[in-house]
Amino acid sequence: MPMYEFQCDDCHRVSDMYFRTISDTPAVHCRHCGSEAVRKMMSSFASPLSEQDKMARLDSKYDKQVEQAIAKAPSDSHPDHYMCKMVPFSRAKDA
Numbered sequence: 001m002p003m004y005e006f007q008c009d010d011c012h013r014v015s016d017m018y019f020r021t022i023s024d025t026p027a028v029h030c031r032h033c034g035s036e037a038v039r040k041m042m043s044s045f046a047s048p049l050s051e052q053d054k055m056a057r058l059d060s061k062y063d064k065q066v067e068q069a070i071a072k073a074p075s076d077s078h079p080d081h082y083m084c085k086m087v088p089f090s091r092a093k094d095a
Contacts, residue, residue: 009037
């Protein structure tokens with residue numbers, strides 16, 4: 001659903017307007033003063049990144065920083081510490 005911004009030539013305020021399709025652009029008027037003297041503005045937009053692009057943008061030192069943080073963490077903070085202590089329900093003690 002495309003979004004466009006229009007600036008009113010009379011009151012100079014900006015209005016955001018959504019349209020169902022790109023070709024669907026009915027007569028536009030200012031939402032603030034009702035004037036039809038509006039012009040389309042260049043709008044900013046967002047573009048979703050793929051996982052590959054996100055990984056490429058990570059700091060090259062990221063993996064090293066994570067490894068250093070894990071090495072400094074106490075041993076009982078690692079999930080394996082608790083996984084090794086788990087037993088099946090059939091062998092669990094009644095509380």
